[in-house]
Amino acid sequence: MKAYASYFSNKLLWFLVTLVAAFLLNFFLPRLMPGDPVAAIVARMAQGMTNTSGVQAIYEQYTELFGTNLPMHEQFFLYVRNVLRGDFGYSFSQYPRTVADVIGASIWWTIALQLPAILVGWIIGNTLGVLAAYRRGGFDKVLMPSSIFVSNLPAFGMAVILLVVFGVTLRWFPTSGGYGFDMIPNLSWDFIWSVIVHYQLPFWSIVLITIGGQAIGMRSMSIYELNADYVKYSRFMGIKDRQIVGYVFRNAMLPQITGLALAIGTMVGGALVAEIIFSYPGLGSTILTAVLGGDYPLISATTLIVTIMVLIANFAIEIIYGFLDPRIKAAQSD
Amino acid sequence: MMRNKFIGLVGLLVILSLTLGACGAPATTTDAGAPQAVEEATQAPAEEAAAPAQEAAAPADANTLPRDETLYFNGQQWGSVVGWNPYSSSNNNAMAISQGDNARVIMFETPYLYNMLDGQVYPLLADGDYTWNDAGTELTFKLKSAAKWSDGTPVTAEDVAYTWATHVKYNTPIGAANVDYIEDIVAVDPQTVVVKAKLDDAGKAVNPLLVAAYVSSNYVMQKAWTETLEARVGDDATAFLADPAEDVVYSGPYAKYFADDSKVVYVRNDNYWGQGPSMWGKLPAPKYLAHVIFKDNAAGTTALQAGEVDVSQQFNSNVQDLWLKDNLPISTYLPEAPYGIGASLPTAWYNLNSPGLDQVAMRKAIAIAVDYPTIIANAMTNQSATFTQVPRSLMNPTEGEQAMFDHAAVADLQWAGNDVEGAKKLLDDAGIVDSDGDGWREYNGKKLSYVATCPNGWSDWQAAIEVVAAAGKEIGIDITTNFPEWSVYQTVVTKSDTPLPEGYDIFMMGSNGAGPTQPWGRARQMMSSEFIGMPSNWNGNFGGYTNPEADALIQAIPAETDPAKLKEMYTELVKIYLTDVPSFTLMYRPQSFHTVNESVWTNFPHEGDGTNPPVPPLNLTDGWSIAGLYNLTLVNP
Numbered sequence: 001m002k003a004y005a006s007y008f009s010n011k012l013l014w015f016l017v018t019l020v021a022a023f024l025l026n027f028f029l030p031r032l033m034p035g036d037p038v039a040a041i042v043a044r045m046a047q048g049m050t051n052t053s054g055v056q057a058i059y060e061q062y063t064e065l066f067g068t069n070l071p072m073h074e075q076f077f078l079y080v081r082n083v084l085r086g087d088f089g090y091s092f093s094q095y096p097r098t099v100a101d102v103i104g105a106s107i108w109w110t111i112a113l114q115l116p117a118i119l120v121g122w123i124i125g126n127t128l129g130v131l132a133a134y135r136r137g138g139f140d141k142v143l144m145p146s147s148i149f150v151s152n153l154p155a156f157g158m159a160v161i162l163l164v165v166f167g168v169t170l171r172w173f174p175t176s177g178g179y180g181f182d183m184i185p186n187l188s189w190d191f192i193w194s195v196i197v198h199y200q201l202p203f204w205s206i207v208l209i210t211i212g213g214q215a216i217g218m219r220s221m222s223i224y225e226l227n228a229d230y231v232k233y234s235r236f237m238g239i240k241d242r243q244i245v246g247y248v249f250r251n252a253m254l255p256q257i258t259g260l261a262l263a264i265g266t267m268v269g270g271a272l273v274a275e276i277i278f279s280y281p282g283l284g285s286t287i288l289t290a291v292l293g294g295d296y297p298l299i300s301a302t303t304l305i306v307t308i309m310v311l312i313a314n315f316a317i318e319i320i321y322g323f324l325d326p327r328i329k330a331a332q333s334d
Numbered sequence: 335m336m337r338n339k340f341i342g343l344v345g346l347l348v349i350l351s352l353t354l355g356a357c358g359a360p361a362t363t364t365d366a367g368a369p370q371a372v373e374e375a376t377q378a379p380a381e382e383a384a385a386p387a388q389e390a391a392a393p394a395d396a397n398t399l400p401r402d403e404t405l406y407f408n409g410q411q412w413g414s415v416v417g418w419n420p421y422s423s424s425n426n427n428a429m430a431i432s433q434g435d436n437a438r439v440i441m442f443e444t445p446y447l448y449n450m451l452d453g454q455v456y457p458l459l460a461d462g463d464y465t466w467n468d469a470g471t472e473l474t475f476k477l478k479s480a481a482k483w484s485d486g487t488p489v490t491a492e493d494v495a496y497t498w499a500t501h502v503k504y505n506t507p508i509g510a511a512n513v514d515y516i517e518d519i520v521a522v523d524p525q526t527v528v529v530k531a532k533l534d535d536a537g538k539a540v541n542p543l544l545v546a547a548y549v550s551s552n553y554v555m556q557k558a559w560t561e562t563l564e565a566r567v568g569d570d571a572t573a574f575l576a577d578p579a580e581d582v583v584y585s586g587p588y589a590k591y592f593a594d595d596s597k598v599v600y601v602r603n604d605n606y607w608g609q610g611p612s613m614w615g616k617l618p619a620p621k622y623l624a625h626v627i628f629k630d631n632a633a634g635t636t637a638l639q640a641g642e643v644d645v646s647q648q649f650n651s652n653v654q655d656l657w658l659k660d661n662l663p664i665s666t667y668l669p670e671a672p673y674g675i676g677a678s679l680p681t682a683w684y685n686l687n688s689p690g691l692d693q694v695a696m697r698k699a700i701a702i703a704v705d706y707p708t709i710i711a712n713a714m715t716n717q718s719a720t721f722t723q724v725p726r727s728l729m730n731p732t733e734g735e736q737a738m739f740d741h742a743a744v745a746d747l748q749w750a751g752n753d754v755e756g757a758k759k760l761l762d763d764a765g766i767v768d769s770d771g772d773g774w775r776e777y778n779g780k781k782l783s784y785v786a787t788c789p790n791g792w793s794d795w796q797a798a799i800e801v802v803a804a805a806g807k808e809i810g811i812d813i814t815t816n817f818p819e820w821s822v823y824q825t826v827v828t829k830s831d832t833p834l835p836e837g838y839d840i841f842m843m844g845s846n847g848a849g850p851t852q853p854w855g856r857a858r859q860m861m862s863s864e865f866i867g868m869p870s871n872w873n874g875n876f877g878g879y880t881n882p883e884a885d886a887l888i889q890a891i892p893a894e895t896d897p898a899k900l901k902e903m904y905t906e907l908v909k910i911y912l913t914d915v916p917s918f919t920l921m922y923r924p925q926s927f928h929t930v931n932e933s934v935w936t937n938f939p940h941e942g943d944g945t946n947p948p949v950p951p952l953n954l955t956d957g958w959s960i961a962g963l964y965n966l967t968l969v970n971p
Contacts, residue, residue, distance in 0.1 A: 035822035041424070042870050043824055055870040057505060065572055095424050096576035097416050105414070105595055168636065176633045177596055181626050181642045182404065184592050184599065186397045279626075279633040281595040289413065294821045 037294035125214025133222030151212025176279035265310030409648025419579035435849025449958035450848035453734035491521030618963035667951035676922025695764035706751035784839035830871035879916035
């Protein structure tokens with residue numbers, strides 16, 4: 001048990017160090033970008049204004065409101081204080097909306113699209129990968145090349161193909177939006193159905209790509225494990241096939257689980273491509289707009305969420321690994 | 335075995351969801367080609383926003399907007415609506431709040447409506463034409479007695495006066511923009527408004543043009559509601575402008591119905607005052623105006639093809655293919671190229687502080703060598719008049735503006751482009767030659783190289799600026815291109831209190847479109863030196879051009895009323911502009927793109943549609959074009 005405690009505290013320490021470093025980067029990196037985001041707001045305000053003093057007054061009013069007139073370190077401490085209170089401030093690009101409001105409005109669309117897509121893609125991909133490794137033969141010969149092909153398609157390519165084939169040509173699915181262009185959100189079957197229908201193309205554009213990559217990875221891992229000495233030895237010992245498959249699966253899964261955790265950690269970053277091609281609501285395009293517009297508070301908040309989620313996912317994995325695979329714990333606590 | 339069952343289950347789910355999806359496919363749409371990959375960002379403002387999840391206004395009756403009662407738009411609303419506060423310019427609520435030359439008047443109303451086709455203004459809240467006093471210092475107009483707010487109270491002169499006082503008190507953009515020209519707006523009696531011009535030392539109005547433009551460019555807000563807002567924010571100017579104003583009182587025919595991340599819907603106010611005989615005599619045809627929020631032009635075009643958009647205010651690349659190739663019931667204001675009426679002049683500006691660009695010969699040589707037909711054919715897919723059809727000046731292609739100058743007097747100064755030999759000769763004559771034989775000309779012993787720039791992602795501008803760069807190479811000037819992000823670009827270009835940095839030798843900006851102060855406003859934008867030194871200059875003359883003669887003309891025109899004199903002055907300005915070439919127009923661009931799909935609604939404005947006064951192609955929302963909403967009929971009533 002002592003080994004576990006030492007392993008755990010070691011991981012926790014590194015978790016905190018990484019968090020602090022990431023937090024610093026989240027704050028400072030966006031602010032090192034060229035361009036003055038407050039100028040963009042003033043631009044909206046000042047169009048058509050011809051008096052110098054008026055423009056200057058507006059500029060000063062907003063630099064004060066957003067605190068961009070303060071030295072960087074003061075801004076940082078203000079930011080830390082506010083973040084600890086759960087206040088991410090105003091979004092520059094969507095002023096006067098707050099960052100919390102902006103994220104709150106889009107994040108559920110993103111999670112609802114990404115989480116099932118990642119899970120389904122992961123499960124199908126890994127299952128296909130294991131099958132290919134076991135069955136070999138024709139199944140493998142078809143699956144491998146098609147997986148490689150699909151996983152190497154750029155995401156926008158897959159999205160556009162689905163859009164053109166199933167949306168524009170066959171007209172099986174709508175081409176844009178999160179729900180019917182003529183609907184108002186409500187709790188009716190019509191509306192729920194509309195959401196389901198609009199969900200399909202963005203969903204599959206992510207799933208198909210995920211499947212390919214996962215299948216290739218899982219197939220290689222499984223083949224490697226199937227040839228490992230312990231498998232041969234187990235067979236020699238007369239251990240049942242099912243039990244051996246269990247060992248193999250468990251060992252081959254480890255890297256795949258890491259991949260899954262990272263995917264889930266980064267999913268809040270949004271499915272930018274699917275969102276743009278299908279005009280689907282979500283955080284991805286919000287973040288893109290924020291980056292292009294130098295919207296520091298929004299960039300910092302979204303990257304902070306991504307950072308924390310990735311760190312938590314990693315931390316959880318490390319801890320679970322400790323239990324799952326004694327080799328890792330042993331190696332780490334030496 | 336578990337595994338096999340699981341695979342079976344997943345397979346089943348896959349098939350099920352695909353099949354279900356297929357059954358539920360929307361039964362709309364006609365044949366549509368692959369979505370255009372051309373991303374045309376010019377209409378997508380950089381500071382566009384994602385949406386606020388504003389609560390649904392709990393539609394009691396309709397969960398689905400009836401197609402035959404709803405008019406769908408695209409290209410106006412990018413990102414989600416942030417607020418409903420007509421005092422603020424940070425609402426990102428394009429359909430409802432857009433004040434200016436062709437103010438959008440579906441929710442809030444201006445006293446007058448500007449019509450870009452005939453250059454006239456028509457009364458809306460106002461009753462009859464406005465009049466100037468003899469001294470030209472006071473503009474008076476009356477309000478219609480029928481004009482009412484959405485709460486049923488009358489629109490009074492006191493509302494107009496209080497709106498102005500509020501703009502000034504809180505230093506709103508509109509207040510700040512006009513305070514140098516308008517002294518005060520006062521209510522003489524409940525129906526009569528007097529706008530008092532700011533006077534110069536000689537006792538004359540500083541700028542009567544801008545005073546008159548105020549009454550067709552800016553909304554009237556209700557005094558009572560404004561006071562409610564002031565009380566709510568405790569007179570704090572920042573909070574005043576940041577208030578989302580969900581409770582706003584309005585006078586127009588439409589108001590908020592629903593808004594979220596995906597769309598914004600406006601519903602008709604069936605008690606709208608304008609249905610009376612003093613204004614329209616009926617209600618506008620569509621009960622709902624809806625705008626789905628698309629994330630790029632390609633998605634908007636696909637929806638237009640599918641019949642999910644009736645009025646398209648976005649650049650649809652090769653728009654003629656929609657009816658010629660796809661056989662869709664889609665049309666533009668003009669049946670042939672340029673398909674719309676050009677109103678603004680996207681322009682390449684010279685940084686006059688760059689070495690060599692202070693020389694007229696250099697500026698003119700580059701400008702006359704540029705291949706404009708290629709820009710118009712490629713970047714605009716012919717949705718711009720050519721410079722042979724409408725020779726360059728400071729005026730847009732509308733008839734009204736073209737009549738403002740003497741064409742013959744400037745004819746030998748105009749150019750249509752592709753004049754490589756002429757450009758070379760100009761440079762040779764000016765002694766700007768290639769003396770070391772490396773193929774590039776030198777100026778003051780240094781190889782001539784410039785950077786031409788425009789914002790990244792603005793694909794039509796990028797295509798245009800590449801053509802400018804190519805022209806440089808033809809005449810021995812090394813022009814390279816650079817495309818920074820808009821957020822950076824706009825900060826740099828509008829900072830006129832310091833010289834432009836490296837990388838901004840030739841750069842693009844748009845120009846004023848059609849409006850009651852044009853073409854004066856555009857001439858001022860292109861040439862007036864008054865903007866040099868501004869820390870945030872959104873007005874013009876970004877390249878730092880100075881010409882006292884031009885300044886004097888720009889100063890004098892607003893007070894001039896004699897048409898012959900005006901024409902003379904404008905002709906002189908055009909001459910100076912085409913001689914000095916501080917900037918050069920690359921194409922003409924419509925005020926709004928206006929493409930309509932007549933699957934559901936018909937009787938949209940088209941050239942020669944017989945409307946009198948003619949309804950301009952401004953999406954049935956801007957200025958006088960809102961008259962078009964009253965003319966719409968259903969294809970299948």
